[in-house]
Amino acid sequence: MSNAPALSLRRRMVGLASSGTVATLILLLFALWVVFAITIGDRFFSVNTLQSMAFQMPELGILSLAMMLALLSGGLNLSIIATANLSGLTIAFLLTRYIPGSQGLAWVGIQVFAIAAGFAVAALVGLLNGFVIAYLGVSPILATLGTMTLCKGLAIGLSRGNVISGFPEPIVFIGNGTVFGVPFALIVLAFCALPVALMLNATPFGAKVYMIGSNEKATRYSGVNTRAVLLKLYLFSSLLAGVAAVVMLARFNSANAAYGESYLLVTILAAVLGGIDPFGGFGKVGGLLLALIILQVISSAFNLLNLSQFLTLAIWGGILIAVAAVPHVAGKAPR
Amino acid sequence: MPESHMASFGRFRRSHEFWLLTVILGLCASLGFANAQFLTMQNLFDLLTSYAFVGILALGLLVVLIAGGIDISFTATASVAQYVTLSLANAYGANWIGVFAIAIGIGGALGALNAIFIQKLRIPSIIVSVATLNIFYGLLIFFTGGKYIYSLPDWFATGIFWFEFEWGKDSSYGVNLQILALVLAFLVTWLLLNRTNIGRQIYAMGGNTDAAQRLGFHIFGLNILVYCYMGVMAGIASLIQAQLAQSVAPTVLVGKELDVVAAVVLGGASLMGGVGTVFGTFLGLTLLAVLQNGIILLGVSSYWSPFFVGLVILISVSATAWSQRERRTRSAPR
Numbered sequence: 081m082s083n084a085p086a087l088s089l090r091r092r093m094v095g096l097a098s099s100g101t102v103a104t105l106i107l108l109l110f111a112l113w114v115v116f117a118i119t120i121g122d123r124f125f126s127v128n129t130l131q132s133m134a135f136q137m138p139e140l141g142i143l144s145l146a147m148m149l150a151l152l153s154g155g156l157n158l159s160i161i162a163t164a165n166l167s168g169l170t171i172a173f174l175l176t177r178y179i180p181g182s183q184g185l186a187w188v189g190i191q192v193f194a195i196a197a198g199f200a201v202a203a204l205v206g207l208l209n210g211f212v213i214a215y216l217g218v219s220p221i222l223a224t225l226g227t228m229t230l231c232k233g234l235a236i237g238l239s240r241g242n243v244i245s246g247f248p249e250p251i252v253f254i255g256n257g258t259v260f261g262v263p264f265a266l267i268v269l270a271f272c273a274l275p276v277a278l279m280l281n282a283t284p285f286g287a288k289v290y291m292i293g294s295n296e297k298a299t300r301y302s303g304v305n306t307r308a309v310l311l312k313l314y315l316f317s318s319l320l321a322g323v324a325a326v327v328m329l330a331r332f333n334s335a336n337a338a339y340g341e342s343y344l345l346v347t348i349l350a351a352v353l354g355g356i357d358p359f360g361g362f363g364k365v366g367g368l369l370l371a372l373i374i375l376q377v378i379s380s381a382f383n384l385l386n387l388s389q390f391l392t393l394a395i396w397g398g399i400l401i402a403v404a405a406v407p408h409v410a411g412k413a414p415r
Numbered sequence: 416m417p418e419s420h421m422a423s424f425g426r427f428r429r430s431h432e433f434w435l436l437t438v439i440l441g442l443c444a445s446l447g448f449a450n451a452q453f454l455t456m457q458n459l460f461d462l463l464t465s466y467a468f469v470g471i472l473a474l475g476l477l478v479v480l481i482a483g484g485i486d487i488s489f490t491a492t493a494s495v496a497q498y499v500t501l502s503l504a505n506a507y508g509a510n511w512i513g514v515f516a517i518a519i520g521i522g523g524a525l526g527a528l529n530a531i532f533i534q535k536l537r538i539p540s541i542i543v544s545v546a547t548l549n550i551f552y553g554l555l556i557f558f559t560g561g562k563y564i565y566s567l568p569d570w571f572a573t574g575i576f577w578f579e580f581e582w583g584k585d586s587s588y589g590v591n592l593q594i595l596a597l598v599l600a601f602l603v604t605w606l607l608l609n610r611t612n613i614g615r616q617i618y619a620m621g622g623n624t625d626a627a628q629r630l631g632f633h634i635f636g637l638n639i640l641v642y643c644y645m646g647v648m649a650g651i652a653s654l655i656q657a658q659l660a661q662s663v664a665p666t667v668l669v670g671k672e673l674d675v676v677a678a679v680v681l682g683g684a685s686l687m688g689g690v691g692t693v694f695g696t697f698l699g700l701t702l703l704a705v706l707q708n709g710i711i712l713l714g715v716s717s718y719w720s721p722f723f724v725g726l727v728i729l730i731s732v733s734a735t736a737w738s739q740r741e742r743r744t745r746s747a748p749r
Contacts (some may be wrong), residue, residue: 158673212729212732212733216733216736216737216740217736217737217739217740218732218733218735218736219680219685219686219736221676221680221686222680222681222728222732223729223732223733225673225676225677225680225728226725226726226728226729226732227725227729228673228725229677229721229722229724229725229728230721230722230725230726230728230729231725232721232722232725233719233720233721233722233723233724233725233726234722236718236719236721236722237716237718237719237721237722240716240718241718341670342670345487345545345548345549348541348545349545349546349549352542352545358539358541358542359539388556388557390552390553390554390555390556390557390561391553391554391557392553393549393550393552393553394549394550394552394553394554394557395553396546396549396553397545397546397547397548397549397550397553398546398550400542400545400546400549401532401536401538401542401543401546401547401550404536404538404539404542404543404546405532405536405537405538407537408536408537408538409536
């Protein structure tokens with residue numbers, strides 16, 4: 081009798097955990113929050129900490145969205161970081177080469193043009209990826225491995241490995257400014273996540289992406305132009321990398337061919353932690369954002385505790401395995 | 416007899432390997448024509464020596480891919496094996512057999528860990544290996560502080576040099592540790608995949624796991640074997656890399672995993688499992704090595720080297736996919 085409530089609580093917890101990754105992640109976030117509240121105390125909840133977390137998240141967040149799109153279709157996009165760096169270097173080159181001194185119309189025009197050129201480069205890479213994957217039938221990992229190396233080579237070759245730095249105020253603001261205390265970069269992330277979520281959940285295009293991820297052949301035979309969908313998907317993925325490029329170059333106030341390379345596998349980690357099935361067909365933007373918050377909370381807390389960032393990496397890996405194991409441990413293996 | 420030769424040649428001519436071989440021979444011929452340095456013994460031995468690390472890892476990954484899995488934690492495994500083995504050798508002393516035994520043990524244990532996570536917790540191998548890459552690497556750097564080791568045992572610095580022979584005027588060549596390990600790795604992997612029952616089971620498991628299970632194959636045992644094999648290869652590769660570099664740099668190996676993936680998949684191994692050959696992997700490796708080496712010999716700035724490598728990867732995979740698609744539509748018109 082005295083056991084009953086405890087048992088039912090346990091059953092409820094297990095039920096909640098197995099009801100989906102989102103529930104697991106919310107539980108995990110809550111647990112982490114409690115642990116860090118005890119170990120770190122007030123410092124963990126200070127405005128400074130929150131703001132620095134909000135500044136660090138957007139780059140990885142936007143890149144993870146780019147990775148997520150490809151993963152949903154059962155593919156992979158290894159070229160996102162290289163694309164971001166190439167388009168970042170394009171923007172940086174135009175900004176530093178052609179920017180007039182005064183703050184006139186031309187000054188604004190050049191900045192807009194530079195960013196547009198960066199997006200154009202990202203779009204070209206996306207179209208190349210999409211064409212090779214959808215129309216030539218190359219497996220996504222191979223195709224994007226090729227474009228990754230190609231873009232990296234172009235970026236290194238054109239910049240000779242150098243850093244391009246020193247941008248005008250409005251560009252730097254994108255990465256470092258705040259609006260009513262909210263980092264502008266976080267707003268950019270929101271402006272990426274919202275349309276992506278809407279596109280995936282509320283448009284026929286989104287439905288087709290999930291269908292392709294579940295069974296590409298069946299989707300094709302049911303009359304969907306899978307090639308056109310995939311082409312568009314890799315274009316969007318690449319354009320998101322272009323947005324990440326702007327945020328990255330603004331935050332560092334510089335661009336380089338080798339920035340953010342360690343992010344590549346972390347975007348996969350974040351996406352999979354957020355419940356995106358690496359074989360396609362399942363996953364929500366909400367789960368991804370939750371996963372990003374968890375990764376960021378751990379990273380910030382470890383920073384406050386003066387623990388090495390490499391320990392953070394290890395813990396991230398451990399959490400990924402733990403969360404991925406939950407469905408099996410809770411007795412609900414997917415297959 | 417001649418007819419069967421013709422038939423097998425015809426089959427070979429339509430294979431992925433044939434296209435790769437043609438590209439490589441064409442590349443070699445034009446590079447040899449453009450730069451006399453390319454087709455020298457010196458260059459050949461240098462190439463083999465410097466690509467042994469990637470090659471040995473590629474053979475481990477080939478076995479994993481054929482079994483239907485994937486592993487990208489091997490650079491972290493190699494970093495751990497390298498660091499721990501040579502720290503132990505420095506502290507307590509060990510001979511060649513000793514260091515290889517330790518490195519193989521560490522690599523095998525970490526590989527087994529991957530297999531256990533994959534099999535017992537039913538997590539897809541890509542997730543597990545992304546996670547363990549971060550765990551192994553993160554913990555290694557956390558505990559060691561990422562410090563390089565420059566002082567290695569004397570005998571380790573000297574290396575191994577066998578069958579010295581003279582070629583040309585005053586240059587002598589021999590089988591060094593890297594080449595020896597690479598050749599052995601190729602031989603053992605070829606034997607495992609083509610001359611053992613286990614090899615056939617690995618192909619069968621990668622082709623269709625459910626069917627293999629119903630046939631009574633020990634799937635868990637096979638997975639342990641496959642991921643351990645990858646780990647052992649990572650252990651061996653890490654030692655020959657340390658011997659070549661004459662130092663242990665815990666931070667330089669991680670990040671190179673995609674080079675190895677490129678070599679194996681260029682060689683025709685499928686990420687879907689069940690497909691791939693040692694010869695194909697050899698060709699994929701050769702293509703990358705010849706290309707990177709050739710670009711340097713042609714005097715192209717090293718800044719542009721990845722660009723051309725990427726271009727060739729993209730063209731070669733596109734051509735292969737295109738030719739396969741053409742053949743499929745010809746043989747089975749819809």
